[in-house]
Amino acid sequence: MKRRTKIAALGAALLLTAGAAGSAVASGEPERPAGEPREAAALTGSAKLYRPGHDISFSFDAHLAAKDNMHPEAASGTFRLRHVFPDGSSGWARARVDCLVTGGKVAVVTGVVEESDRWPKGRRVGVTVHDQGRHDRLGYSWAGQDPQKGDVAPCLSSAPFEKVKAGTGDFTVLPWYPEYGES
The missing domain is CATH 2.40.128 (Lipocalin)
Structure with a gap:
């Protein structure tokens, strides 16, 4: 894979991760370990x-x-x-x-x-x-x-x-x- 493609893929992955974390924070939901159910x-x-x-x-x-x-x-x-x-x-x-x-x-x-x-x-x-x-x-x-x-x-x-x-x-x-x- 060319270097530019790797950098673009890494950048996209980072943006997706940051967006998911940001939407969890914006929703007011407390952070919890993956797979652990939130309290009701x-x-x-x-x-x-x-x-x-x-x-x-x-x-x-x-x-x-x-x-x-x-x-x-x-x-x-x-x-x-x-x-x-x-x-x-x-x-x-x-x-x-x-x-x-x-x-x-x-x-x-x-x-x-x-x-x-x-x-x-x-x-x-x-x-x-x-x-x-x-x-x-x-x-x-x-x-x-x-x-x-x-x-x-x-x-x-x-x-x-x-x-x-x-x-x-x-x-x-x-x-x-x-x-x-x-x-």
């Missing part, structure tokens, strides 16, 4: 909410394994919240994830409170995250909830009505693609 859905990251006079932070590490794609209630992980109120009082909680669904850049996660100094242990709470880059939003299901009236249902939360404080949100939502089979 995920919500990771943390942020502080924008609410004057309050210091509110959330962090998430929620995952749905590929083998559990059609079973969002098999999700695992934790999420945490901390809230310092304007009067200086505070509260924190850690919840064990019990359901996760995502669609595009929106995730809904529920979990059972396992540790807390303020909120009832054993209660299910829900959080919704909208990953919008620098303008993330967050909502939660227990706003105004009467502790005597029970839990929220799995994978149920409110619209993401709270703004995330500028410069603090680093949420990553991995979209869920349920497989329903042939129609």
Whole structure:
């Protein structure tokens, strides 16, 4: 093979490889070893909410394994919240994830409170995250909830009505693609 042909073939191969890698990065999909299935859905990251006079932070590490794609209630992980109120009082909680669904850049996660100094242990709470880059939003299901009236249902939360404080949100939502089979 002539030298020019070899150089052209090598250049084409490099461009194809770079293009494939670039499209994976552009899609927002995390890189993984070849042949390894991606997890079915995920919500990771943390942020502080924008609410004057309050210091509110959330962090998430929620995952749905590929083998559990059609079973969002098999999700695992934790999420945490901390809230310092304007009067200086505070509260924190850690919840064990019990359901996760995502669609595009929106995730809904529920979990059972396992540790807390303020909120009832054993209660299910829900959080919704909208990953919008620098303008993330967050909502939660227990706003105004009467502790005597029970839990929220799995994978149920409110619209993401709270703004995330500028410069603090680093949420990553991995979209869920349920497989329903042939129609």
